[in-house]
Amino acid sequence: MFSIISGKYIAVEGVIGVGKTTLVRNLSLKYSIPTVLEVVEENPFLPSFYEDMDRWAFQTQLFFLVSRFDQQSAVKKTAAQGQGVVSDYTFYKDHLFASLTLKGDQLELYEKIFKVLQDQVPTPDLVVYLYADVNVLMNRIALRDRPFERSMDRNYISMLSEAYEKHMCSERNFPVLRIDTSSMDFVRNQKDLYEIFERIEASL
Numbered sequence: 001m002f003s004i005i006s007g008k009y010i011a012v013e014g015v016i017g018v019g020k021t022t023l024v025r026n027l028s029l030k031y032s033i034p035t036v037l038e039v040v041e042e043n044p045f046l047p048s049f050y051e052d053m054d055r056w057a058f059q060t061q062l063f064f065l066v067s068r069f070d071q072q073s074a075v076k077k078t079a080a081q082g083q084g085v086v087s088d089y090t091f092y093k094d095h096l097f098a099s100l101t102l103k104g105d106q107l108e109l110y111e112k113i114f115k116v117l118q119d120q121v122p123t124p125d126l127v128v129y130l131y132a133d134v135n136v137l138m139n140r141i142a143l144r145d146r147p148f149e150r151s152m153d154r155n156y157i158s159m160l161s162e163a164y165e166k167h168m169c170s171e172r173n174f175p176v177l178r179i180d181t182s183s184m185d186f187v188r189n190q191k192d193l194y195e196i197f198e199r200i201e202a203s204l
Contacts, residue, residue, distance in 0.1 A: 014130035057101035
């Protein structure tokens with residue numbers, strides 16, 4: 001089974017709270033491959049963003065763009081050496097978030113920067129897109145109880161969910177495996193977790 005994953009770049013994607021990082025850590029343990037975990041809590045603008053999105057969107061997005069590019073540059077070096085890696089995001093997600101939160105001149109400037117960087121990052125061999133309905137997402141966000149997520153707006157999560165569905169259904173840059181986790185609990189239920197492993201192996 002290890003040979004199926006060996007040397008592959010796998011990314012796990014989905015809306016906030018869907019369980020991306022948890023699945024990535026489990027994949028890393030099962031297949032003995034290194035992880036790339038998104039820098040989230042280290043973003044100094046994020047708490048302010050959740051309080052006032054219009055005011056803090058540009059600063060928040062630029063921090064994420066630069067940190068994600070730095071990480072993906074490291075992934076590219078790892079892949080060039082024939083090593084596998086599993087990440088809890090794709091670089092392309094940055095553009096998805098920016099398109100929802102930035103407007104006017106800020107979005108135009110962001111687009112120029114993103115276009116310069118996107119051709120320099122690696123493309124995943126497979127993206128595992130975890131889906132869950134909004135009620136499930138809100139419950140999972142509440143359970144993990146991150147301080148800066150306590151004021152999370154349900155409408156924002158709903159908007160993100162719709163954007164992810166549209167994006168992943170039309171994605172052509174890489175293969176996408178969509179898994180509906182609304183009725184799954186792969187944190188506590190080994191059967192659910194191994195079902196996801198099997199679907200990933202079959203996709204590869």
